[in-house]
Amino acid sequence: MIDICEYSQCTGCMACLNSCSHSAINIEFDDEGFERPHINQDLCVDCGLCVQVCPINHPPKANEAKKAFSGWSQNETVRILSSSGGAFTEISRHVLRDGGVVFGCALNDKLQAQHIYVETLDGLTEKLSGSKYVQSHIGETYKLAKAFLQQGRKVLFSGTPCQIAGLKNVLRKEYDNLLTVDLICHGVPSPKVFEDYKKYIQQRENMELTSVKFRCKKSSWIFFNMTCTGHIEKTASPKLYEGYYYEDPYIRGFLRDYFLRPSCHHCHFTSTKRYSDFTIADWWGYQKSSAIDKDFAYKGVSLLLVNTDKALKLLPHLKMYLRERTMEDAKRTNISLSHPFPFTTKRDSFWKDYKTIPFDKMVEKYMMPEKVTxxxxxxxxxxxxxxxxxxxxxxxxxxxxxxxxxxxxxxxxx
Structure with a gap:
């Protein structure tokens, strides 16, 4: 029996699933709700391709980031609707205007995170814009992206660093019509916890959820809200839940690192050596230095790393206000450009209790609001x-x- 990679190192990137021509790999869920590739021995021919394409075993070629910028979209609407400054949207809009397709994470009709592709600006705004703090179901989107590339269409593929590394290994060659965007990743939270959180909010607020926004800037970009919209149960009356930054249980548990995927705590991709063309994130700790910085704490600021010549060539075409920074400046804004977040001492007890304690009691024990000034x-x-x-x-x-x-x-x- 083949072990694709060490169990604790598996990122769930699903490069193996997208590479197996015998359909011998399917998805199972572990006790924490994370997707795991499982080999069907009746179909497996022991070719070893799944081991070869795993980016943990064989990482693709990385590029040292060439330039770093802080900035935001020149379009105020794009900036406000984005989680930070709108860098992802501006890069994506350029590809879509050229008739390309954009892959990224969206919430489906069941409010579950999965990778999809869009071909319109409306689809980009409605489906892909904004952060999703839960691990995405990749499915077979690498194969779908490859099909578009072979047709000659421009493709932008966005995801976590491990997902971009997985895509590169599945493709097994460079494509001039491919543009990749990864993010500086804190770690991917458990889909199981997110499902239980939604049920908890629905029961507590007496509402049926129709949408979730992880990063709402109603009051602040820095202290963002977790916003759930829907309607009161058994009626059509609209209802809104706003979970403030230091108060919402899901945000608290996520930032306390209780339910990140285990591999995230010893991530192989936390450095300025990147597998993508662009890297995006928030520019945390931004300091106002001129009149143009007005309202940055409300509107948001992006961090943008330019990692390849392809990205450098595209940079002048992005409709963004950009300020060049040093790589050391960029590293100070995000710990995950230097090293992963370590295991917290409470993570084991969190998951031990999770098996026996109702979610509302888990909230009381582990995810209560932070005490702030x-x-x-x-x-x-x-x-x-x-x-x-x-x-x-x-x-x-x-x-x-x-x-x-x-x-x-x-x-x-x-």
Whole structure:
């Protein structure tokens, strides 16, 4: 029996599934809800191709990132609707205008993450724009992308770094009409936890969900909301759930690293050596330096790495405001450009409890809101709070001075 790769290292990229010409590989789910390739021994001919195309065993050629930029789309609507600054949309729009197709992660009718392709700008906006914090079902999209490439159509394929590496190994050659975009990945959360979260929200809020947006900028790009829309059960009355950054249980559990795929904690793809043409992310820690930076904390800022000559050639055609940065600047904005997030000590206990404790009790034990200061709480609930915070802090200044004097006098009396 063939072991495709070490179990704990498997990223679920499904390069093996897309390469097997004997249909000997199917998908099974592990105890944490992650997809795993399973070999059907009755169909397997022991050719070993699945082992060869696995990017953990045989990573494709990587490119050291050539240039780094911060920036955003010149189109305000694109910027606002995007998770960060709209870099993915602007790259995709260029491909679609040339009659190409764009592959990426979307939520299907059951609000489950899966890779699809779109051929229109409307499809791009409605289906692919925005982050999805759950591992995507790749299916056989690598084979579908290959078919488009062989037809001569331009193809943009976006995904996590391991998915792009998987695609490259399946293709087994370079295509001039292929453009790839990966992201600086925190790690992929469990689809099982996401399913239980949706059920939890539906029950708690007495609503049927029709859409989920992981990164809503209603109040802030930095302190984004988890937004679920739908209608009240058994009625057509619309209802909206807004899970604030430091309060929503799914965001809390995700950022506490309780339910990332195990391989994410020793990821092979966390460096400035990339397998894609472009790499996108948020430019966390952005500092305002000119008038053009107005409202960046609300509207969002992208990080864009240009990794290949192909991407460098396309760069001038992107309708974006871009500011060139050093690679060290870029690495400071995202830990995952240097190393993966380590296993948290509570991860094992989380999954041990998950097997026996109802989800609402898991929320109470592991995913409760973060304790934050009053000013952070204000910023996560309201936008454009900078001037308000200045006024409040000014009004609080006499009290702070009084408190400091009181402490000094108390020390002196001792």
């Amino acid at each position: 009053w000013d952070v709480n204000l910023r996560q609930h309201h936008k454009n709070t900078d001037y308000l915070l200045i006024i409040i802090r000014f009004l609080m200044l006499p009290q702070r001075i009084y408190n400091k004097i009181s402490k000094l006098l108390a020390r002196h009396e001792k």
